[in-house]
Each structure stands twice: as structure tokens, then as C-alpha cells.
Amino acid sequence: MKSIEVAKRIEKIAEEKGISGAELARRMGTDRSTITRYYKGIRKISMEEIPKFAEVLEVDVIELLFGSTAKNINLVSQEKVAxxxxxxxxxxxxxxxxxxxxxxxxxxxxxxxxxxxxxxxxxxxxxxxxxxxxxxxxxxxxxxxxxxxxxxxxxxxxxxxxxxxxxxxxxxxxxxxxxxxxxxxxxxxxxxxxxxxxxxxxxxxx
Structure with missing residues (x-):
């Protein structure tokens, strides 16, 4: 799992939900420039931040880590808990x-x-x-x-x-x-x- 891949998933999900970078920053309790650095891969997203992004975007942590297709894998063991x-x-x-x-x-x-x-x-x-x-x-x-x-x-x-x-x-x-x-x-x-x-x-x- 690469930080830039997670950032791209976050950006895509936010865009699909109509959440701007500024609004995402507000919900995350950070500033717009930090979100921009995440999106561009300049700054890495830490593992402890991922559950917060998942909560704000109302998606599963597994989706941010491995993509939406991971949710369709018909194996209980693929469901991850933070x-x-x-x-x-x-x-x-x-x-x-x-x-x-x-x-x-x-x-x-x-x-x-x-x-x-x-x-x-x-x-x-x-x-x-x-x-x-x-x-x-x-x-x-x-x-x-x-x-x-x-x-x-x-x-x-x-x-x-x-x-x-x-x-x-x-x-x-x-x-x-x-x-x-x-x-x-x-x-x-x-x-x-x-x-x-x-x-x-x-x-x-x-």
C-alpha cells in the first residue's frame, strides 16, 4: 500500500461525493495546502490518519487501503479491522x-x-x-x-x-x-x- 495510491483514492472519492479540498480539510481539522500536498504525493498520509479519512468520507478503511474492488472480494478474511x-x-x-x-x-x-x-x-x-x-x-x-x-x-x-x-x-x-x-x-x-x-x-x- 503506497501513500500516493491512498491519496488518489481519497481524492477520487471526495470528488465523487462533491467534497472540495477545502471542505475535506475542514472536516479533517487541517488546512487546504496539506490536502493538496497529499493529493500530489508531496506529503505522505500516515496509517493513523486513514481511519479519520474513512470516517469523514463515509467509506470503509479497506476501500481506502485497497480500492473499491476489495469490498467485492467474497472472503471474510479480507475484511480488515483497524x-x-x-x-x-x-x-x-x-x-x-x-x-x-x-x-x-x-x-x-x-x-x-x-x-x-x-x-x-x-x-x-x-x-x-x-x-x-x-x-x-x-x-x-x-x-x-x-x-x-x-x-x-x-x-x-x-x-x-x-x-x-x-x-x-x-x-x-x-x-x-x-x-x-x-x-x-x-x-x-x-x-x-x-x-x-x-x-x-x-x-x-x-
Missing amino acids: IPILGKIACGDPILAKENIENYIYKPADSLPSGEIFALQAKGDSMDPTIPDGAIVLLRAQPDVENGEIAAVLVNGDEEATLKRVKKQGDTVFLMPDNNKYAPYIIDENNPAKIIGKAISYEMLL
């Missing part, structure tokens, strides 16, 4: 607020479980060898997990999301690294934490 990759969590904001989203990955709809799905990039080797450094981890949003499952957990004042294995012993909850070089994190009143999702799979970016 999954947000979260960065630092803005304190007080909903988890999937725009401010928290760094990028998107696209997965076949039939490969995903039900529920709200998001992703985090593993940083460091604390979950190695289970989850390698740099892996993109898919998670289902939920406030708790079973004992021994890997979860995304908010720590440090609900601003940092970490991936750890949750161990429950009585009233005590431990966030356990799979790499024994690291110490567990004990959740208590001095070290509060909040589970935001259960890890369901991971992949390495090429």
Missing part, C-alpha cells in the same frame, strides 16, 4: 482516546475475538521469552484476568501501561515478569495498578 496501538496513556482520558494512540495495525476481522481490541508494543525483555522485545501484543479490553494470564496493566499513576503475568495469592496481586532477571511488582495501596486488558496474541513487525 486496531489502535497505544503509547503513553494520558491521565484521566479513556484508554482508547485519540491522544493515547500512536499508530494502527490492520487484522482480518475473522481472526479477532469479540470485544474491544487494542494493542501495545512490548518494550524491554521483562516478558522474554514469552513475549519478545518489540512485539506488537493484541489485547482484549477487560478489567480483570484469570490467575496466571498476561495482562496490560496501568501503573505509575495510570499513565504507563506494562505487560505482566498476573498472579493472585489471597488478597495479594503480583505482576510477574517471565524473565527471572526482573523482580515482581506487588500491587498494594502504595503501588496501585489497574488491569485494562488481556493479552491474546502477539506478532513481530517486519
Whole structure:
């Protein structure tokens, strides 16, 4: 998928819907010159902007990425879902607020479980060898997990999301690294934490 190809599809769809460059800029919250640079291929459209263009133009993300013919392919696995990759969590904001989203990955709809799905990039080797450094981890949003499952957990004042294995012993909850070089994190009143999702799979970016 090339940015200029996506830009040409956006330009064609906007023209078909009677949306001028200036009006598209207004709806996107940018200026007319930026839209012109997209159309001419001078400026690349980032992956995180594509869902917004799709929303503004009232089309599927898959159509912008692969063209209208992609919608006619009679394969469920061709239907893609945009999954947000979260960065630092803005304190007080909903988890999937725009401010928290760094990028998107696209997965076949039939490969995903039900529920709200998001992703985090593993940083460091604390979950190695289970989850390698740099892996993109898919998670289902939920406030708790079973004992021994890997979860995304908010720590440090609900601003940092970490991936750890949750161990429950009585009233005590431990966030356990799979790499024994690291110490567990004990959740208590001095070290509060909040589970935001259960890890369901991971992949390495090429």
C-alpha cells in the first residue's frame, strides 16, 4: 500500500461525493495546502490518519487501503479491522482516546475475538521469552484476568501501561515478569495498578 495510491483514492472519492479540498480539510481539522500536498504525493498520509479519512468520507478503511474492488472480494478474511496501538496513556482520558494512540495495525476481522481490541508494543525483555522485545501484543479490553494470564496493566499513576503475568495469592496481586532477571511488582495501596486488558496474541513487525 503506497501513500500516493491512498491519496488518489481519497481524492477520487471526495470528488465523487462533491467534497472540495477545502471542505475535506475542514472536516479533517487541517488546512487546504496539506490536502493538496497529499493529493500530489508531496506529503505522505500516515496509517493513523486513514481511519479519520474513512470516517469523514463515509467509506470503509479497506476501500481506502485497497480500492473499491476489495469490498467485492467474497472472503471474510479480507475484511480488515483497524486496531489502535497505544503509547503513553494520558491521565484521566479513556484508554482508547485519540491522544493515547500512536499508530494502527490492520487484522482480518475473522481472526479477532469479540470485544474491544487494542494493542501495545512490548518494550524491554521483562516478558522474554514469552513475549519478545518489540512485539506488537493484541489485547482484549477487560478489567480483570484469570490467575496466571498476561495482562496490560496501568501503573505509575495510570499513565504507563506494562505487560505482566498476573498472579493472585489471597488478597495479594503480583505482576510477574517471565524473565527471572526482573523482580515482581506487588500491587498494594502504595503501588496501585489497574488491569485494562488481556493479552491474546502477539506478532513481530517486519
